Amino acid sequence: MREPADHRARNACVSAAVALKFAGRDTVRVIDLGCGAGSNLRALAPLLPNRQHWRLIDADRDLLAAAQAALTRWANRAEADPDGSLRIWHGAKTISVVFQPADLAANLDDTLAGEVDLVTAAAFFDLVSASWISRFSAVLISRALPLYAVLTYNGGERLMPAHPADHAMLAAFHAHQRTDKGFGIAAGPDAGLCLERCFAEAGWQVDAGQSDWRLGPENAGLMEILANGTVAAVAETGLVPTADIADWRAAHQSAQSWLIGHQDLFVRPG
Numbered sequence: 001m002r003e004p005a006d007h008r009a010r011n012a013c014v015s016a017a018v019a020l021k022f023a024g025r026d027t028v029r030v031i032d033l034g035c036g037a038g039s040n041l042r043a044l045a046p047l048l049p050n051r052q053h054w055r056l057i058d059a060d061r062d063l064l065a066a067a068q069a070a071l072t073r074w075a076n077r078a079e080a081d082p083d084g085s086l087r088i089w090h091g092a093k094t095i096s097v098v099f100q101p102a103d104l105a106a107n108l109d110d111t112l113a114g115e116v117d118l119v120t121a122a123a124f125f126d127l128v129s130a131s132w133i134s135r136f137s138a139v140l141i142s143r144a145l146p147l148y149a150v151l152t153y154n155g156g157e158r159l160m161p162a163h164p165a166d167h168a169m170l171a172a173f174h175a176h177q178r179t180d181k182g183f184g185i186a187a188g189p190d191a192g193l194c195l196e197r198c199f200a201e202a203g204w205q206v207d208a209g210q211s212d213w214r215l216g217p218e219n220a221g222l223m224e225i226l227a228n229g230t231v232a233a234v235a236e237t238g239l240v241p242t243a244d245i246a247d248w249r250a251a252h253q254s255a256q257s258w259l260i261g262h263q264d265l266f267v268r269p270g
């Protein structure tokens, strides 16, 4: 359900910088961290060279299976290999896809090993801790590996119409974001800045831009799911009185619009 909003939100200047970096090449090898159902590949592949080799990594095997099914549907033609990988043709692109189950909290170095030209991830870095980001960026810097991190939640939110509990709800949601999601205390809304700082300090070239979701009545289904997710997260924190949460939920039953702030980032050696 998030995919159309995600693809619409991507920052065009940042994605153009990625396309430019690989323009003129015949082939590119990409790793997608926390790939989910493969949405990042579907957005990015059209911008990259015609021959692509992707390694899709996720801890959740069901999501990897969902990615395989969704990519098969997305492709003009698809062939599954006996080893579980996929070869797909989409427009002018020929793409081989390997699906790799891995826990990135435990196996970062092993997972990044091998020949690769670009590391990417979508809606992933707010889950990880600041110390994981610094370990991760050190690996990329040591190997001169470019990173394209899209749709990193940056904490900005604006719901219309406004409600008196908006501020308390957002503060509690951010407190929940900063709990451990398997990588230590999560960076949450600070993840983008944290990433940017690590690579800027190493003298890397940094392109960053906003990629906010701008949801309206046409995204009513998605807003409903987001509101329920917010309520569940806030309730877990115990920071907002139950009656206020219920009132907030009722008031936003039919929100007119919801802006959710994200950041896209492309970093490569300077």
Ligand SMILES: C[S@@+](CC[C@H](N)C(=O)[O-])C[C@H]1O[C@@H](n2cnc3c(N)ncnc32)[C@H](O)[C@@H]1O
Pocket (backbone or CB within 6 Å): 006, 033, 034, 035, 036, 037, 038, 039, 040, 057, 058, 059, 060, 063, 102, 103, 104, 105, 106, 121, 122, 123, 124, 127, 181, 182
């Ligand atoms: C918000 S989803 C984003 C999915 C996808 N990139 C997208 O844009 O639709 C975060 C993803 O990170 C994966 N993930 C969470 N913890 C992980 C871990 N320790 N190792 C590998 N993947 C993990 C989840 O399974 C999930 O697919």
